[in-house]
Amino acid sequence: MGSEWSLVFFTSFVDLGCGLFVALAINEWFSINPQVRWRGAIAVLVALALGGFSSVLHLGHPERIFGALSHPTSGIFIESSMIAITGMCVLAYLFALSRNATHQNLKLITFIGAIPAVILAFAVGDSYVMASRPAWDTLVLPFAYLGSAAVLGCFAYRILVVSPSEHLVTRLKLLTQGLLILQAILMAAYLVALSNAPYSDASRSATQVLMGGFSALFWGGIVIIGLLVPFGLTTLKKESVAPVMSATLGLVCVFIGAAAFRVLMFNVGTTVWQFF
């Protein structure tokens, strides 16, 4: 199938929002940086709204979307409900902040909100796991989506955090590096899954990804821009480049990497046997 750009941006923005909200929950839980609360929560809402808007663009008849309530086991129902619950938790968090709620309450709200956020980041990938498309029929796919949510959240948090301590910056860099390595492992695992997928076909082979028509997308978009450049940015010395600019560049890179992986997924997602 084609690149399905609306779904590419839907899942990328939703993963960004989910990753950042989990980062806010961790921030709240360990009382790290109170200044990030407001701007972080608003950024999560914007990301989820952009994701939701992108998903609507994909639909032929968005005005009939409430019909989805009749089938609570479908992927779209799970995604829609998790976006709604996560969004409500962010709104509750903002409301609690505006009412100067106790730290215990803020911790509780973000902890509760982080659960649907993690489920949502996983679910937007899990919806594509189906036997009809051998390249998608692997659990590596939703874990890769979850992984991209984590790295997107790390960079977004680094941009929004105000005057972080040296200790926090070091910890955050180590965490981001670890998650990027994990994401690289997941990409390798996806290639292994492609190689072992049933009904092998040139249109979805690992060779096609590594050396064929999708090699520029894979090596350029996913490996270099999505993994190596962001990793390199986390190793920069503080004096060499402004930290926020570095984190912004990193976020742009991992977002492009996440989108590139989704585009690749759609392009290798050919059916078992395509008639028409």
Add this chain to the structure above:
Amino acid sequence: MKNTMVIDLDRCIGCYSCEIACKMENDVALGVYYNKVLTIGPTGTFPDIEQYFLPTICQQCYDAPCVGVCPTGAAYKAADGTVLVNKEICIGCKYCMMACPYGARSFNEAQKVVEKCTLCGHLQAIGEKPACVKVCCSKARTFGDIDDPNSDISKVLREAGSDNIHTLPDSGNHPSVKYILHRKTAAWQATPPKETWRNSNQSGRKGDKQHG
């Protein structure tokens, strides 16, 4: 009850009448198909080469994955076992298109909904057979209830013998459409087909188009 189709590939001459009749009867848009005849082969080495024609349609699966993923219930299985789309409640999310192992569904750009072969339910309602069955000049297509041992379709299958009955690759969807092909005609090719004369640059190997 399970209405489906048996297609005798020993009889099919590749005239494409079924394709055209389907498009005419169902007003299928240009570039879109509910029913398409693929050319399988030639396979083998000259002079021992083989070729057959494979008319493809929705496989009316027993465990249709398109029905399971539909968020609104627009994709459903009727009482006679036919897998259908209720266009009135379809939201056009194309999930069912992703879930179909054969790409047998297409997106109607004008109506913004997904559509597919209905086994000409409107003709069945007035006691007729699907257009592709009616028009087939070599009587290659048989339509009926495969669960009824006395139906024409069951008789055709019994006469063909189990060794000569084939189905398309099954990824857990259990296709109900059966193909009859005797070895004397050609060897059944279980791998995706290569179109030899039409759409050679998009013959199912370059990725599937949702809408032609």
